[in-house]
Amino acid sequence: MGASEYWNPKTETLGREELAALQLHKLRRLCQWAAARSPFYQRAFRQAGFQPEQLRSLDDLRRLPLLTRDQWMASQGERPPFGLLPVAGREAAIRWHTTSGTTGREPIRVLDTAKDWAWQSEMWCYGLWGFGVRPADVAYVAFGYGSFIGFWGLHYGVEKLGALCVPGGAQPTESRVKQIVDFGATVVASTPTYALRLAQEADRLGVDLANSPVQRLILSGEPAGSIPQTKALIERLWGAKAGDTAGMTEIGTIMIFECSHQPGGTHIIEDHFIEEVIDPATAEPVGYGEQGERVVTSFGRGIIPLLRYRTADLVAKVPASRCTCGRGFDLYEGGILGRVDDMKLVRGTNVYPRAVEGIVREFAGIEEFQLRLTREGHFDRIALRVEPAEGTSDQTWADMAERLAKALAEAHEGLRFEVERAAAGELPRFELKARRTVDLRDQPIGAEGP
């Protein structure tokens, strides 16, 4: 099986017309299933006046109501603990997972049957194989294996394609670095932030990762895997290729992956998902190349049918022809660009955390950073708190801070960023989803805490 460039050559190379026909077939089945078994969809279809028989082409998908996270959460409240979306109770399932909880909100609880769980690994196989992971590889999974679904599917995907899987588990970063080297890992899976953290730790330990056997990093969990500057930094520090992927607990696995041709975007696994891009304000579809909100329909998880789920991810879809790999799957240019509500308005200027990270990553010698927004009276302040590498002299820091402030202002219509030095180890470190933007402007005085 090692000769094929594709995990599933039959469907990965379908033309658009045949792909649409396959999607329509699966969509009809999914809608029939949801209408027959899911209390949530029975009600939603009735309210929308929708019946599965109305699906005559993919354009009819828009007859289906959109599903929001708030509706899902309300449903969990209405019928705890899993809500009204599932077609069966937990007695039918073999796994129970939750969203990561990084936003501080109540997590979404999800179930998977044996079939659903195996399908999730299958989706990871599309991505792993597509980025060049093969049975001869040794894959190190730098993941804590908790109730957050994270890299669970990747773990079993690695096993499924026949590579040697090393579960990193809950242990200090130093131990993980040593294991990556000792076990001769050729593939490492982590968040982009944690890939940088591992590289920093390796440097502290005197380990030369760029000359280690690691050839590929599989990144997920944050948009940074497709931020060119962050990706370039990771690739340089590791001396390896970094491939972006993205998934979500709500579908249980990844829905996009970067192939080995590294086209600057991520392919949508379109034989298993329908991905729409809509204007977040009007819910009208946007065209190729235009930014909008991702809406996903998943054919995989049977116990929780998912139809037209608004993800709040910001994306720009481009045609499959943008990549030279031969897949018929369209791409998201630049992967997940951020969240629809990511943009911060500071003194009339739009600030995107992704763009700030892109600038920060162009500077060598930065261990960690944080974007901090505060309000003094009616005046918004934006500060970039930077933790430079240990041993950075005052003169070097002063020079770096000046150049950073200048680069940030130039990219933001002259907006003044206050660049502040943080003490070593002061800023939070992240293994899962990094949260580097702290917006304190809407909090009442005194609510910030220690």
Place this chain on the structure above:
Amino acid sequence: MSADTDLLGRPRTPAEDELLELYRRCKALLEREDLAPCAHAGARAATVALWNAVNDLGLEHEQLIDLGA
């Protein structure tokens, strides 16, 4: 789609026919009530594995919850 084609209406290959046949036989095994727990668990794992293959190849697309998978 007919009895000899995939979900796209293409004729199935001999290998696809064999996969589909194996999948259907595994499903039939799951419906039996005389399997030992070890045999039932193995049949379930095999059914799930084959479901992925026939689903990926566009040969079948269905849910298995009623079979305990």
